Amino acid sequence: MIPGAIVFEFPKDFFGGLWVTVQISALGLAGALIIGTGIALLRVSPLRPLRWIGAAYVEFFRNTPLVVQLFFLFLGLPLIGFRFASDTFDNIFRAACVGMALYHGAYVAEIVRGGLLGVDKGQIEAARSLGLSYVQMLRFVQLPQTFRSIVPPLGNIAIALVKNTSLASTIGVADLLFGAEVVESRTFRAEEGFGAATVLYLFLTGPLGFAVNALERRMLIAR
Amino acid sequence: MIEFRDVHKHFGQLHVLRGIDLSLSEREVVVVIGPSGSGKSTMIRTINRLEPIDSGSLVVDGLRVHEKNVDVNRLRRDVGMVFQSFNLFPHLTAAENIMLAPMRARGLSRRESRERAERLLAKVGIPEKADVHPARLSGGQQQRVAIARALAMEPKIMLFDEPTSALDAEMIREVLDVMRQLASEGMTMVVITHEVGFAREASNRVVFMDEGRIIEDSPTATFFERPREERARQFLSKVIKH
Numbered sequence: 307m308i309p310g311a312i313v314f315e316f317p318k319d320f321f322g323g324l325w326v327t328v329q330i331s332a333l334g335l336a337g338a339l340i341i342g343t344g345i346a347l348l349r350v351s352p353l354r355p356l357r358w359i360g361a362a363y364v365e366f367f368r369n370t371p372l373v374v375q376l377f378f379l380f381l382g383l384p385l386i387g388f389r390f391a392s393d394t395f396d397n398i399f400r401a402a403c404v405g406m407a408l409y410h411g412a413y414v415a416e417i418v419r420g421g422l423l424g425v426d427k428g429q430i431e432a433a434r435s436l437g438l439s440y441v442q443m444l445r446f447v448q449l450p451q452t453f454r455s456i457v458p459p460l461g462n463i464a465i466a467l468v469k470n471t472s473l474a475s476t477i478g479v480a481d482l483l484f485g486a487e488v489v490e491s492r493t494f495r496a497e498e499g500f501g502a503a504t505v506l507y508l509f510l511t512g513p514l515g516f517a518v519n520a521l522e523r524r525m526l527i528a529r
Numbered sequence: 530m531i532e533f534r535d536v537h538k539h540f541g542q543l544h545v546l547r548g549i550d551l552s553l554s555e556r557e558v559v560v561v562i563g564p565s566g567s568g569k570s571t572m573i574r575t576i577n578r579l580e581p582i583d584s585g586s587l588v589v590d591g592l593r594v595h596e597k598n599v600d601v602n603r604l605r606r607d608v609g610m611v612f613q614s615f616n617l618f619p620h621l622t623a624a625e626n627i628m629l630a631p632m633r634a635r636g637l638s639r640r641e642s643r644e645r646a647e648r649l650l651a652k653v654g655i656p657e658k659a660d661v662h663p664a665r666l667s668g669g670q671q672q673r674v675a676i677a678r679a680l681a682m683e684p685k686i687m688l689f690d691e692p693t694s695a696l697d698a699e700m701i702r703e704v705l706d707v708m709r710q711l712a713s714e715g716m717t718m719v720v721i722t723h724e725v726g727f728a729r730e731a732s733n734r735v736v737f738m739d740e741g742r743i744i745e746d747s748p749t750a751t752f753f754e755r756p757r758e759e760r761a762r763q764f765l766s767k768v769i770k771h
């Protein structure tokens with residue numbers, strides 16, 4: 307028996323699952339970055355009510371388990387008449403993506419907020435003194451500098467997100483972990499099946515960590 | 530061009546500006562000096578409303594800066610400011626630093642802004658640094674880019690808050706040369722500096738501040754030859770010695 311051969315015996319479960327994991331990771335991460343940036347901007351806004359909304363968001367999504375949030379999106383929302391898609395498979399896939407984005411968005415928000423506050427006040431004054439509006443200042447000065455300074459912690463979030471997508475299998479998303487479970491239940495070759503899944507996860511997170519390091523080095527040069 | 534009338538400003542309990550009266554006409558160059566903490570920076574920063582004032586009136590180029598609903602972005606487009614710590618945008622090249630505001634706040638095209646940036650970099654003596662990031666420039670070069678960045682908005686007034694006090698001797702000269710040229714071209718300028726040489730050659734008036742008040746406002750020659758105020762005299766003798 308060749309180690310890892312099981313992957314090629316059940317390519318649909320492993321590679322199909324891997325592809326679903328990649329999709330949820332990519333969409334979830336994109337969503338988390340957008341949501342996190344938006345929430346962070348609320349948290350540093352000059353208007354107090356906006357700051358409260360931002361803080362409430364972070365506290366809620368950080369202080370409840372991801373699995374519970376996923377179940378709420380997948381089972382709770384349909385009870386009040388909302389589904390992400392009429393098709394059941396599409397619905398759970400989208401619920402998983404949204405869940406990843408909402409939950410990790412809270413963590414991204416905290417990191418982006420720290421980055422925004424870390425930008426030198428003189429930068430903001432210089433931008434405003436040139437006649438740039440608050441929004442233009444954010445867009446062209448404060449946010450670009452923020453993202454340059456937070457590449458490493460964002461990388462950690464991205465890696466955590468890829469691993470956390472495995473929780474989507476609990477709501478029935480046919481991701482990589484789900485594939486490994488299916489194969490295990492069919493063949494009882496647990497060590498082989500989960501070992502293969504572990505290696506496939508590493509194929510995703512390893513290069514991601516590498517890319518983050520490379521990006522960080524590039525950002526340091528341009529700073 | 531600039532008209533302060535009984536301007537007051539507090540930071541919490543601290544009464545920083547205690548009734549400033551000052552007026553500047555077009556093409557005038559005024560140097561502001563005074564001891565640390567006397568309110569020089571605060572005063573100059575009220576002109577472009579980086580610091581709002583508590584009471585009094587302040588009119589800059591016809592805009593009533595003391596009013597809540599003044600269009601600050603319009604005000605700031607016409608008032609350039611140069612800071613002690615340069616505050617160049619580190620993620621942008623020298624040219625991009627200069628191009629940003631003309632493109633975004635004046636609506637110039639990328640090409641027009643680039644041409645303007647190149648012309649201004651030549652004017653401040655570093656045309657070859659257009660595509661270099663600030664981290665690779667000397668302090669004097671950074672400050673000259675910062676001046677070019679402010680000039681790119683074609684301001685009517687330029688404010689300088691100790692533009693050379695973070696610089697070494699040789700670099701101070703490079704920056705002062707640019708400022709002198711600007712003054713000779715007729716720019717309206719308010720300059721906080723302890724560079725007596727610059728004040729003597731390039732300014733029309735010297736304003737001496739202490740404890741939130743202007744205690745002397747004299748033509749440059751008069752101020753340096755026979756300052757009216759004892760405190761100004763004492764301060765001058767200290768500054769000129771070193």
Ligand SMILES: Nc1ncnc2c1ncn2[C@@H]1O[C@H](COP(=O)(O)OP(=O)(O)OP(=O)(O)O)[C@@H](O)[C@H]1O
Binds near residue numbers: 565566567569
């Ligand atoms: N943002 C602020 N909040 C609170 N206090 C401030 C603030 N900015 C300035 N001050 C205080 O106001 C007073 C005047 O400060 P300002 O910077 O205007 O003085 P200055 O004459 O420019 O001094 P220096 O020569 O040291 O630059 C000082 O006591 C300073 O500590």
Ligand SMILES: [Mg+2]
Binds near residue numbers: 570571690
């Ligand atoms: Mg000062």
